[in-house]
Amino acid sequence: MYKWIMAGLMSAAALFAVFILLTQMPEKEEVSEGGAAFSVPEREVDAAAAQLISKNMCISCHGTDLKGGIGPDLTKIGSSLTKEQLYKTISEGRGGMPAFKDRLTEDEMITMATWLSSLK
Numbered sequence: 001m002y003k004w005i006m007a008g009l010m011s012a013a014a015l016f017a018v019f020i021l022l023t024q025m026p027e028k029e030e031v032s033e034g035g036a037a038f039s040v041p042e043r044e045v046d047a048a049a050a051q052l053i054s055k056n057m058c059i060s061c062h063g064t065d066l067k068g069g070i071g072p073d074l075t076k077i078g079s080s081l082t083k084e085q086l087y088k089t090i091s092e093g094r095g096g097m098p099a100f101k102d103r104l105t106e107d108e109m110i111t112m113a114t115w116l117s118s119l120k
């Protein structure tokens with residue numbers, strides 16, 4: 001009897017794992033495609049990591065304190081763009097803003113989008 005209960009529990013756990021895998025997969029694909037309906041995963045803001053990326057990649061155009069230069073002021077960008085819009089702008093670029101998807105990893109772009117969206 002005990003054996004059957006254990007077997008039942010194990011297969012329930014296995015099914016659950018498959019279910020989790022299947023439901024997680026589409027989200028990841030959509031993020032890397034940068035398609036229309038995607039969402040940037042929830043993260044803690046990592047200001048230190050973001051500022052380091054910013055210093056190396058962004059301030060040359062957006063100014064030392066991101067207060068604007070060749071590119072616009074980003075110090076309150078979180079109140080006008082969503083995290084998804086920020087991610088997309090960084091990843092794909094827009095107008096004079098270069099695309100960073102070949103220069104930053106997906107993880108770094110999430111770090112940037114999360115941090116910028118907290119600047120309000």
Ligand code: HEC
Nearest residue numbers: 057058061070071072086089090094095096097098100112
């Ligand atoms: C080569 C110069 C340049 C670099 C480097 C650059 N940007 Fe930009 N960025 C621009 C310009 C120019 C725009 C305005 C784009 C437009 O709408 O025409 C812009 C726009 C943006 C916007 C949208 C602002 C708005 O008001 O809609 C965001 C967000 C942004 N940049 C983030 C970044 C981040 C993050 C980095 C570093 C990873 C970065 N940029 C690096 C030039 C640059």
